[in-house]
Amino acid sequence: MNRISEFDQRLVLERLVTLDDGTGGRTESWQAVADVWARLVNLSGSELPFADAMRAELTHEATLRYRGTLVPTMRLTGSGRTLDILAVSNPARNVDWPVCYCREVSPQ
Numbered sequence: 001m002n003r004i005s006e007f008d009q010r011l012v013l014e015r016l017v018t019l020d021d022g023t024g025g026r027t028e029s030w031q032a033v034a035d036v037w038a039r040l041v042n043l044s045g046s047e048l049p050f051a052d053a054m055r056a057e058l059t060h061e062a063t064l065r066y067r068g069t070l071v072p073t074m075r076l077t078g079s080g081r082t083l084d085i086l087a088v089s090n091p092a093r094n095v096d097w098p099v100c101y102c103r104e105v106s107p108q
Contacts, residue, residue, distance in 0.1 A: 002063065002097050007037040011078040013067070030075065038076065039063045043101075056106040066096045076102065
């Protein structure tokens with residue numbers, strides 16, 4: 001059972017847009033699709049070596065209201081955080097509340 005009061009994270013759902021730059025290359029940018037309310041649950045955290053430093057990686061479960069266009073190539077942003085959507089699940093065939101499994105990596 002999802003209580004609306006649990007959806008306390010205001011996030012922006014974004015999709016990757018790739019455009020030809022006219023010189024044989026491509027330009028990638030993120031385009032906002034919708035503002036959404038989400039329930040975030042932290043699943044795990046770890047530190048990964050990156051160059052000469054360590055950086056944190058967190059995994060989250062983000063439950064959203066149903067959106068027909070929700071795919072794993074999208075991301076969620078908000079409050080200085082970026083959550084890459086790795087998979088979209090529909091537990092218990094609950095079409096109204098899909099769950100996104102996301103990865104958040106700390107800035108470099």
